[in-house]
Amino acid sequence: MLKTLVKRSFAKAWHRLEANERVNKGIALIEVEQSTRPEFGDFSSSIALAEARNTTFSAHELATEFANALRTDTTTELYSRVEIAGPGFVNVFLAPSLIHSALRQILEMGNRFGYSTIGQQEPLQVEFVSSNPTGPLTVGHGRQAVLGDVLASLYTNLGYEVSREYYFNDEGHQIDLLAQSLWARYRQEFGDTINIPEQGYQGEYIVDIARQVVKEHGPSFTDFDEQTSHRFKQDAISRISSMIKNDLSLLGVEFDSWFSEQTLHHSGEVTAALKALKAHDGVYELEGAIWLKTEENRGVKDSVLVRSDGRPTYLMVDIAYHINKHRRGFTHVINVQGADHQVEQSSMQAAMRILGYPEDFLDYAVHQFVSIKEHEKTTRMSTRAGKFILLNDLLDELGRNVVRYFMAARKPTSHLEFDMDLARTQSLDNPLYYIQYAHTRIASIFRRIGSPAMSAQVDLSPLEKREELDLIKQLDRFPEMLQQAAFEFSPHLITDYALTLARAFHAYYDSYRVLGNQKRLTTARLALLRGVQIVVHRSLQLLGLSIPEEM
């Protein structure tokens, strides 16, 4: 990577500068950044400005010294020019041959470009969606599904051994309510006036399920006894979870494992988890309940683990679940969750601390909510009231690619306003198609010439236009951007990057002709297009979007 090379050379030059007695030794942080304007070169450093105070030089004098140190480094031929500008910036202009070598590397790597081995195959789990099987997925879940799925791909790309998991709350109060709601709807089919419980589920889908039960079993369930309750529970769960799986699959999201909450209860892991917390002095009793000591973390008060009637809370079970994850050998766990789970996140982190797990074991990728804007009206989601826009409806109308793109293109910590009218009427002006079109145009030119294999040995020296060198520099940034997107839980960096790259490509392609009489030039430009194609391909792939050859 170009930046790495530059940074290394800067560090070396700075090291030599430290021989000067007017400079303090060994504390400078070498910062290199990509220049924002062409006249500032390719990379620049403000190190002289930041470090002048640790020397007896002025910032400008220090920059001069530093620039000289860079220029006299004869071991490399990185720069065509080194300049000082403004109050003390040092700007370097890369030699074209160096930039060409970056493209050569991309051609050599092909579709492996951007992969990294940082993760060293460490087992990492991404847990996401994990919606209760009490109703179909909403657009909010859709955002989480896309976020989790892309993060999982990103970490795979960084060399982690990634597993996607869905945690299934198939036990507890909400499930009881679900069964009761289904029972009420079932009896209503026979004209009985049984009401849905106050906090129960009102959605139309419960009616559909009730009708199916009627169809299969008739009026045979006359009382809501233990057996019927159990039956309705399992029936509702299995039907709703297959709805959920179906929606996810339409979105292109596949899980490696589905973890059932019931298993934690049956295996005794919940009890064991409580015991472990007790052994670490992490709990206390008050008013007949057992509480977790959260040490007033981020303004969050202590939470109940075991109710006074002896039943464990959701948090208690969740702690057992995380112990289970740790035992399964995951060294990193990323939980993707909505912003409404803040308290749980703090409590869980506290529990992990109490149990002595490493600080980096558990991370939360938090995302804000989604609202749908349609005809100037904004609708918010609420599952229980039965008023929500279903992910399924969105997929039906817009298709997997558009939905995934819109969900991924926003910074997760920002509220996402999904503009239906825009998504519909402008689907042809959609940025997604603009990116895909870049790939298509390149695919088309290679089809036309019979798609010869592109050798990395090709002579790239004819690539001397500023647009060509800029394109290569953009391609070269790809791996670094991917790392940032992964570590900052920010898939939108990929969509931003891809859009910028596509723009640069379209502009270039419009003003320079690739196929021509000059063989060397044509070959070199084809190599450049291949490089762009590789990176666009990889971007779309990581986002889970289709990569069209034709549109």
Added chain:
RNA sequence: GCGCCCGUAGCUCAGUGGAUUAGAGCGUCGCACUCCGGAUGCGAAGGUCGGAGGUUCGAAUCCUCUCGGGCGUACCA
């Protein structure tokens, strides 16, 4: 009250310490096709980066206060 997130162009959003032109898409207005796919390109108009202080050589970006919006603040899950 307390905690977290957000406030940047008409709309939807990037940018979270760097250089007297703060970016993109959509929308508006104008221009460019005998040419590798026009799902394209070029240009224009449009912003005191919610407000006020502060830190710094340097602030949309960091700190404090403040105004506005969202989400929490359950012996719900």
